[in-house]
Amino acid sequence: MNKTGKSFWALLADNAVPIVFIVISAIAIPLSGFSASYLVQELLVRIGRNSFLILSLLIPIMAGMGLNFGMVLGAMAGQIGLIMVSDWAIVGIPGMVLAMMVGTPIAAVLGVFCGSVLNRAKGQEMVTGYILGFFINGVYQLVVLYLMGWVIPVTNPVLLLSRGYGIRNAVSLIGIRGVLDNLIPVSFPFMGGVVRIPLATLLVIAAFCFFIVWFRRTKLGQDMRAIGQSQPVSDSAGIAVNKTRIIAIVISTVLACYGQIIYLQNMGTLNTYNSHDQAGMFSIAALLIGGASVSRASIANVFVGVILFHLMFIVAPMAGKNLIGQAQIGEYFRVFVSYGIIAIALVLHAWKRNRDREAARRSLRGPAGSPAKEAA
Template sequence: MNKNIITKHYTNNKEILNLENINPVPFIFLLLFTVGMFFSEMSLSFVINEVITRFIRDGILVLSLLLPITAGMGLNFAITVGALSAQIVLILAIDLNFYGITGFIIACFFAVVLSVILGYAIGYILNKVKGKEMITTIIIGFLANGVYQLIFLAGYGTFIKPRNTEIILSRGVGVRNMVDLAPYRNILDNIWKINVGDIIIPVFMLIVVLSFCIISAYLMNTRLGQKIRVTGEDMQKAESLGININSVRINAMIISTVIASIGQMIYLQNIGMLNVYTAHLNSDIFSGAALLAGGATIRKAKVRHAVLGIFLFHSLFIVSPQAGQNIFGNAAMGEYFRSFVAYGTLVIALILNKNKLY
């Protein structure tokens, strides 16, 4: 008996120490950031300020990816639909003159309602294509973008009558490319800020994002979270345990879409401007890249991966343009490198974890 215990203990330690279990992606990003920081010659306080801003701006969007991955559906590129829900409601709120913190809260409520409906539809579709969820969510994102563009480029001013003509193009049909979100700009960021030397810390928003981190971690320990985990590990085993896997997967997509819509609301109030036709683009790619940069895979992701990934990914994003300017004499090289980093992260993570895809 003791021999069996020792053998089991040795085997477990061997698995823990197995180098194959170490994800090199965070170390690659840390190395690239260190090199970029050196050549960019940026001040540390500037980089820290920018990283904090991006953490509160993009943190919740990244967290929206956790549940679908745990449920075995891979990266949910359909979080674009959640982002679109937020943008639709914000445009309507500006059109109907819902301003101030009250208007923002009302907009958040309706964004959540819309994202619940759309999240259910996405989950229903994905239950029909088990095993092909990632490519399906990409197509769903494209479809949702096309419908959204049609409504606000051709429908607004024709069958949808605007009240606020300032957001409409001069021809009377279609919403302008840029809509000013002045009534909501930094409406949450400015609630509670403190200065520590040259570093500005938006305490309230940090608490909000960290609260979502805690809620996400707690959710995985609830009964629903356990069902999601079992479903992601083995759907046949989950069914044998009496778990309705279709319902579990739909719930995971609903929660993911809701969190994404809230994340986009926070993102847009931080930016203060809504680029109507492009603000949602790349929200899925950048969020997925940030998560993978933190050491997550498309089969396993935790809150710590999201937090670490946001800091690593966006730190490199901040220093790369100036580093490109100083190394090559051309800032455009740094901008190209940003896109390379985003898509390259996905490719590297998929290659390194190719044995974990199925």
């Protein structure tokens, strides 16, 4: 009984964040007054829109590099691909694939750069990646605001600022809007409404999930897991730790590039100077809310996180409006609770890590009164 009680509390403690969100959602959903079909439709759209970006975070976590805040680098590469494709007027699936092809080398180079920097800041990867995102944001702005149309050939007047160089604040992606989501049109009646499924997007995401499962079993995947467990031991075992870490970041950055393109094809508008800003923060928030930690994340965490995080996005403003009369209160509550919980998740992780380290250190000392101590 005691053991059962302990495992229950351990389970509760391990899944505290998703449980809190489930409770909040359970209260907010009836208050919002939204129909079940509307909620399911919105959730399906948001799962399709965001899951790929969040899945791109899993590989660096596997390699023990924490949450890759540097994924915004990949998002920027994807946006550059989309700007070029918009300039060339390539539309539909070919446009989307071409944007990915343009973005891939940029994302790979940025990934190598990011990985190299993170190798020089071992143990501080998250904050380094976060600040690196700001630095590359400056470079991105230099390229997009000054070099495009001047050094980099961009000729479409719809994209260029009236001065002749630099890209406008908002770029319409009407040519690729929803091309993947609507590639295989499927809809079904659900509780009095009709729900459309972005089947092609979900299939791409499923393929990515299979890729991650397969990748974990490869030699490279096993190396990454070993590095995630212990870098000194992996190094002693002959694994090229630094190179493997760089590969993990390159894969994550390239996949984030694809994720951002999938995200923006759903949105249909590229906010040139801001779209990438929140990509990392929202993805990391969703993953943590799904029950992941800095050192452990699974595919299930991604989907639980997307559902819970975006459910809050959908219902909180209307719940606030219906409860207090102001939608802003609900939105404020959502932001407050969401990011507060992220902070708590990170603090809890740091606390647990320190506690585990302390326990490991104690176990090395051995029990009090051991022969070694008595001999001393």
